[in-house]
Amino acid sequence: MGSPVTLYYFDGRGRGEVIRWILHAAGQNFKDERVDHAEWVKNPQMKTKSPLGQLPYIEVNGKTLGQSHAIGRYLARQHGLAGKDAWEEAEVDALVDFTEDIYKGWINWLHAKMENDPKVDDIRKQFLTADIVPYLQQYETILGRNKSGYLVGQGPTWADFTAVGFLDELVLMDQSILTSHPELQEYVDRVHNLKGIKEWLAKRQKTEF
Amino acid sequence: MPEKIVLRYFNVRGRAEVARWILAYAGQDYLDDRVEGPQSTQWKELKDKTPFGQLPVLEVDGKMLAQSRTIGRYLAHKYGLAGTSKWEHAQVDSIVDYIDEIDNCRVKYIQACMKRSDDVENVKATFLQKEVVPYLQKLENLLGGGKSYFCGDEPTWADFAVVIFLDEVASMSSDALAPYENLRALSERTHSLKGIKEYLSKRPATKF
Numbered sequence: 001m002g003s004p005v006t007l008y009y010f011d012g013r014g015r016g017e018v019i020r021w022i023l024h025a026a027g028q029n030f031k032d033e034r035v036d037h038a039e040w041v042k043n044p045q046m047k048t049k050s051p052l053g054q055l056p057y058i059e060v061n062g063k064t065l066g067q068s069h070a071i072g073r074y075l076a077r078q079h080g081l082a083g084k085d086a087w088e089e090a091e092v093d094a095l096v097d098f099t100e101d102i103y104k105g106w107i108n109w110l111h112a113k114m115e116n117d118p119k120v121d122d123i124r125k126q127f128l129t130a131d132i133v134p135y136l137q138q139y140e141t142i143l144g145r146n147k148s149g150y151l152v153g154q155g156p157t158w159a160d161f162t163a164v165g166f167l168d169e170l171v172l173m174d175q176s177i178l179t180s181h182p183e184l185q186e187y188v189d190r191v192h193n194l195k196g197i198k199e200w201l202a203k204r205q206k207t208e209f
Numbered sequence: 210m211p212e213k214i215v216l217r218y219f220n221v222r223g224r225a226e227v228a229r230w231i232l233a234y235a236g237q238d239y240l241d242d243r244v245e246g247p248q249s250t251q252w253k254e255l256k257d258k259t260p261f262g263q264l265p266v267l268e269v270d271g272k273m274l275a276q277s278r279t280i281g282r283y284l285a286h287k288y289g290l291a292g293t294s295k296w297e298h299a300q301v302d303s304i305v306d307y308i309d310e311i312d313n314c315r316v317k318y319i320q321a322c323m324k325r326s327d328d329v330e331n332v333k334a335t336f337l338q339k340e341v342v343p344y345l346q347k348l349e350n351l352l353g354g355g356k357s358y359f360c361g362d363e364p365t366w367a368d369f370a371v372v373i374f375l376d377e378v379a380s381m382s383s384d385a386l387a388p389y390e391n392l393r394a395l396s397e398r399t400h401s402l403k404g405i406k407e408y409l410s411k412r413p414a415t416k417f
Contacts, residue, residue, distance in 0.1 A: 052307050052347060063296070070302035074295065090274050090283040097276035098261050104313075138261060 002078055006031040007071075008049075009056035010040070012207045013165070015068040016056045021161040022072060024200040026079035069096060076158035083152055091152045095142075095159035099166050102135045106169055110209060128174055139163060140183055149190055156194055164191040169209075214239035216280075217255070218265040219246060221417045222373070224277035225265040228284055230369040233408035235288035243413075278305060285366035292360050304351075304359055304367035308374050311344040315377060319417055337382050345378075345389050352391035357398060364402060372399040 005023065009016030011034040023030045035055060040046055047053040052066035058075075065071055073093070076082035083089040109127050112120040139151070148154045151163060167188050170177045178185040192201055216232070218225035220243035232239050244264065245251040252264075259266045260275040267273070267280040274280055282302070285291040292301045318336050321329040348371060351359060358368045375396050378385050386393050400409060 052303065053343070065296075065299050065303055067303035067306040069306055070299050073302055074299035077295065086283065086286060087272070087274075090279055093279040093282060094260065094274060094276040097279055134262065 002026075002028055003060050004029065004031070005075070006033055006059045007056060008033045008035055008059070010035055010037050011205075012209050013169075014209060017165050018072050018158060018161050019056060019058070019068065019075065020200065021165065021197055022075045022079065022081055022158050025081060025156070025161070025194055025196040026075070027196055028075075028079065069100070072096070072158050072162075081156065081158050081161075083157055088153050092157045092159040095151050096162050098135070098138070099159070099162045102132060103162075103166050105131045106166070109173075124173070128170070128177065132170065136181060136184060139187070140181065143183060143187055149187070156191065160187075160191050161197075164188050211238070212270050213268075215242055215268040216240070216265060217242045217244055217259075217268070219244055219252075220413065221415045222377075223417055225280075226373050227277065227281045227366060227370050228265065228267065229408065229412075230373065230405055231281060231284045231288060231290055231366055234290065234364070234369075234402060234404040235284075236404055237288070278309065281305070281366055281370070290364065290366045290369075292365050293363075297360055297365075301360065301365045301367040304348075305370045307344070307347075308367075308370050311341055312374055312377075314340045315374075315381075318381070333381060337378070337385055341378060341385075345386070345392065349389045349391050352395060358395070364399060368395060368399050369405075372396050 005028065007016060007019055007023070007030055009019075020032060035046070040055065049064070050057045050066060051064045054066055056068055056071060057064050057066040058071050065074060073082060073096075076092075077089070083092045105127050109120070109123050111117075112123045117123070142151055143149070146152070150156050151159045164187070167178070167184065171188075178188065192198060214232070214237060216225060216228055216239055229241060244255060256262050260273050263275060265277055265280060266275055267283070274283060282291065282305075285301075286298075292298045314336055318329070318332050321332045326332070358364045359371070360367070371392075372395060375386060375392055379396075386396075399405060
């Protein structure tokens with residue numbers, strides 16, 4: 001099942017979580033190394049091991065790879081979670097990037113919240129009532145058209161993991177966000193119940209983000 | 210029948226430029242369709258027909274693909290510009306995403322320019338003197354040890370993405386790249402590649 005993988009990331013979901021989902025869904029054993037944030041900030045020595053001086057990165061056979069999506073794609077393609085041919089792989093990539101566009105809006109809110117920005121409530125409202133709307137619609141349209149229950153092809157891909165990981169963050173912001181989107185709620189449940197993901201979610205440590 | 214390829218984007222370099230470079234280097238015939246600006250009727254009519262209501266879009270025999278990096282990666286794999294092993298594909302991807310991260314900071318400057326914001330000189334200075342520096346330094350180091358390109362002797366689309374970004378930085382400040390010898394050599398080398406050179410000599414001059 002592939003070479004041993006070590007994932008280095010902070011003790012949070014953030015940009016490490018999709019990588020964890022891919023590895024759990026694939027049944028690949030890996031070391032989920034959690035890096036202490038304060039230690040990372042004050043100790044420049046830690047950054048020299050990372051290929052781009054950032055987290056997350058993975059180590060495989062002594063070699064390192066940075067950037068969450070590059071890691072996700074590499075592992076997903078290795079484990080059959082990235083589409084069945086070149087065109088499907090590209091469709092998966094496009095959806096991962098599409099989710100990334102709106103995920104940046106979520107990060108923007110998170111920063112505002114952490115920095116106690118006085119505009120944080122406006123940012124949250126704009127995000128939940130306006131910015132995400134076309135994205136949720138787009139997911140619904142694609143799921144309606146594709147009919148397999150997943151965004152691309154006949155089974156789950158890492159595009160589903162990034163989309164559902166994002167929807168999970170929305171639900172944490174507003175418990176009722178999916179009540180008017182029953183198809184998306186079903187979709188989230190379907191992905192949460194996948195073998196490997198289900199067991200991971202049951203034992204995952206609680207972190208704020 | 211050869212494939213019919215159309216790249217649709219606005220008349221700027223922006224997020225389509227890397228796809229244009231890949232197609233030029235590959236010597237692939239394609240239609241470089243430059244759509245009128247975001248306020249135009251042409252775009253309003255086209256918008257709903259695109260996969261996500263966004264440009265750029267690549268059309269291959271009528272099938273559409275969205276998202277600039279996805280388009281770039283698809284074309285790069287097709288024309289042998291994505292590295293030679295799965296691990297190299299991943300390394301190339303990581304450099305492209307790394308560049309995209311800092312290019313998103315540069316976009317703040319473009320937005321300030323377009324809004325004619327009072328703050329534009331500050332935004333520019335923050336970008337050039339602070340934000341971009343660790344990225345350039347990291348890329349400069351990755352090219353160490355006499356490498357011609359990020360993956361060794363042959364170019365990949367990571368080199369194109371980096372050089373396109375360096376061109377934008379150089380256009381903001383002509384001496385911004387002075388401390389980075391390897392990056393300047395990479396730019397020169399990439400600009401002279403067959404296909405790229407010809408494309409650059411006839412590329413429409415646009416502000417962004």
